[in-house]
């Protein structure tokens with residue numbers, strides 16, 4: 418934090434806290450990332466095991482303490498993803514602990530443990546709803562049944578392992594007495610972390626902070642308190658910080674604020690608020706390597722298909738951009754004039770030029786390794802081919818460009834998706850736009866031509882003909898990876914098929930080609946989902 422900011426703690430000056438006089442004991446704040454569980458519940462996100470593994474590897478590099486890898490009983494796909502993460506990322510020394518979510522039913526808990534058992538430090542997270550709204554309409558249980566379920570689910574989890582978290586879902590709409598009763602039962606049954614979910618984002622910072630303090634005082638025992646705040650009122654980060662100030666020592670967060678509906682508290686916001694305003698959280702530290710924040714954000718955005726809003730705090734592309742003359746002048750003199758975060762401390766530095774058209778395969782994989790990306794086999798070959806194609810069209814290839822093409826190719830190889838072998842389009846102000854595509858999948862070639870109301874529409878129609886997959890386009894977004902006339906266009910499409918929403922992403926210097934690639938990636942996901950019809954999610958509430 419800057420010297421100016423240190424002098425400017427209003428709470429100290431006004432005597433609201435006595436933080437300045439207190440003896441500060443260093444305290445570790447546990448960062449529990451739930452991007453792969455709650456974040457993956459965002460509408461339209463469907464990550465497969467390979468994509469989840471890639472994100473988990475980056476979360477480990479980022480330095481989070483816990484990765485909530487999924488909800489093993491929800492589907493075979495979720496089970497396998499949690500198991501794969503437990504066996505690889507979670508199996509290394511000093512790796513993050515791996516957590517799985519479970520309802521209180523004994524079979525759920527057992528299945529969750531089965532997925533986690535190979536992790537060096539596994540945790541089972543047991544939850545049940547406690548608000549009247551949820552109990553009456555969803556669970557159809559009364560208070561005594563919920564209490565009994567809490568005891569049996571938590572006890573079963575403790576039979577498997579020592580690290581058990583319990584959440585009373587919809588805590589902020591639960592009558593206080595009942596919530597204390599349930600939490601006390603969870604501690605008596607062996608829960609070591611009590612998480613207080615603001616499931617519907619109903620909390621207001623001072624009220625949520627008071628709730629955390631109340632639980633701390635009323636529930637006897639040795640446990641850690643945790644926050645889990647949703648963003649329906651845009652207060653998730655504020656509520657989380659209020660919880661920390663009131664004594665919570667674990668925060669549940671998602672990269673880019675992903676999650677059900679309006680999302681969860683954003684990891685990058687919470688971590689940076691704690692770092693920049695450490696005067697308000699004396700002694701509290703995290704092990705997050707903040708320089709990895711921007712890259713983590715980009716990776717999650719690419720693989721989920723959820724763009725990061727331009728003005729998103731910390732990781733948005735405009736978070737360090739200055740438009741007005743006065744601001745620009747001030748920042749040129751001294752960046753601290755209008756910036757409280759050093760851009761490089763969160764990995765938001767100008768892209769460096771890493772490769773050009775004469776770079777070979779060795780230099781290519783070497784650059785990827787330096788960026789922490791390891792790919793091999795077909796995915797490496799395909800990514801290298803894409804790089805060569807790009808190098809013919811673009812003089813300077815930056816880290817961000819490389820990340821974009823590699824992420825797209827990895828997506829294809831993981832879902833064994835269609836490859837776009839050729840695309841030809843014609844259009845303009847005269848005549849009907851037309852497109853012809855040649856695709857291949859598992860060695861089989863498909864070709865089709867179609868017309869459309871524009872070149873992008875024609876390309877998508879041709880892909881529909883070639884693949885036989887008919888889906889409704891419900892979202893289309895174009896942005897650029899870097900600046901400049903030859904920048905890579907980055908297209909995200911959302912398709913809906915059989916009531917399921919999927920997204921796909923494509924990059925190219927040509928926006929029509931990027932759109933075709935994005936459309937094809939989404940179609941690949943639909944094909945994969947149809948193929949694994951047993952992989953249906955259970956309905957589990959918010």
Ligand code: KIV
Pocket residue numbers: 455518544584586587614615616617645647959
């Ligand atoms: O929001 C919520 O209540 C949850 C629980 C499962 C912890 O995500």
Ligand code: ZN
Pocket residue numbers: 455614616645647676677681959
């Ligand atoms: Zn949640």
